[in-house]
Amino acid sequence: MFLREIINWISFQLHILKNILIFLAPAIPMTIKLTLVAFALALILGLLIGLARLSQRGLIKALSKIYVDVLRGIPLLVQIFFIYFGLGKILNLDRFLAGVIAIAVCYSAYLAEIIRAGIQAIHKGQYQAALSLGMTPYQTMRYVILPQSLRIIVPPVANEFIASLKDSSLVSIIGLRELTRAGREYYSQYFVDFQTWLVVGIIYLVMTLSLSRLVAHLEKKYKVHGYGIPH
């Protein structure tokens, strides 16, 4: 009798969870797309700003410093509001584009600092050796410095990637129908709070754990001989 009630309860709960999952599933690709596009842009911007921070030219150096200081000093949520409601009105940005720009610009500031630190960690003898072989500054950066910096850069960049996936949920506030927005819609229709946010949380967790696996693989790939704790 009692056992039967438990079984009924469980099957009812599973039914709700399944319904939530079916409701949320179509919104998952938007979260992935938003994160991938925004982070790819952030990486390109971050590399350029990071290199600009190391420039010999005073103006470029100063401007890139201001860029980093300003963008990492303002909450992402405020940046999203500013870009969507402020710039968006002028430039006619849709929700997706506004979200992409806000995340890309905000994260490029963090990435620029990581990339700068990674480049600065390489011994100056490496530049001197490459330049003395006749390599151009670009070739030196491309073939000698950056490949060694990757070893240092990959783990913190991965952190930012995972953080940006989670922060993409903030874009729900301007009405882009990604995972978190879909969760809110489900809740406001059926008033099931515990289960809804449990499922949303688990979906985010599955995505971030998959990324962690990918990162472990990249770290192995960019390992440089002779560094790390000896075994």
Added chain:
Amino acid sequence: MIIQTKEISKRFGEIIALDAVNFEIEAGEVVVIIGPSGSGKSTLLRCLNGLEKTDSGEIVIDGIKLDKDKSSIHKVREELGMVFQEFNLFPHLSVLGNLCLAQEAVRKRSKPDSEKISLELLKKVGLLDKKNSFPNQLSGGQQQRVAIARALAMNPRIMLFDEPTSALDPEMIGEVLEVMKNLAKEGMTMLVVTHEIGFAREVAKRIIFMDQGKIIEEGKTEDILNSPQNPRTIAFLSKVLK
């Protein structure tokens, strides 16, 4: 004259690293620069291939005047090979990768061509069996021999050595000097900053003694080593030869 400097000077803040240095080197000559640390020897080498910019004076290498524009620095670096005290091999590349990188990027050689040249040079420095090793798997002496081969792979007309044995354990100095002696015998123009007086005595045609950014004395190897004239040269040699 393959290398000619006129009145070159260089300051680092308050410190005068080079003070109106004049010297000339003929093609095929082996010249050793000696002097106490901080005397400007390394700075001089770095100025020759544009790793440091001189404040004033003129450098002409193989007919190319080294000025501010990048193309002249680039041309000059193609003529000059440089070997560093700290080897500066690229740790993310294998020995073969270290030798091939600049050949392909700068000399625009094909991969098979650059590998062929690299293997010949590794054979010459006695490290053919290490072609797939990574720098951290080699001893200091082996790393420095790879660094010499890497510089030679660019077919330089002149080789600059900046204290090539100073970071080595004593038992490894010999193998590096051996490679350098063979290079001298082949007629390579070499400018060597070193404390290895034995090497200078055996290989160098001339010795330049520097102190406090100036050339204090220069002359034929046997003259400088056997009968130095300047008191500072005498004092330095008496310490080194002890």
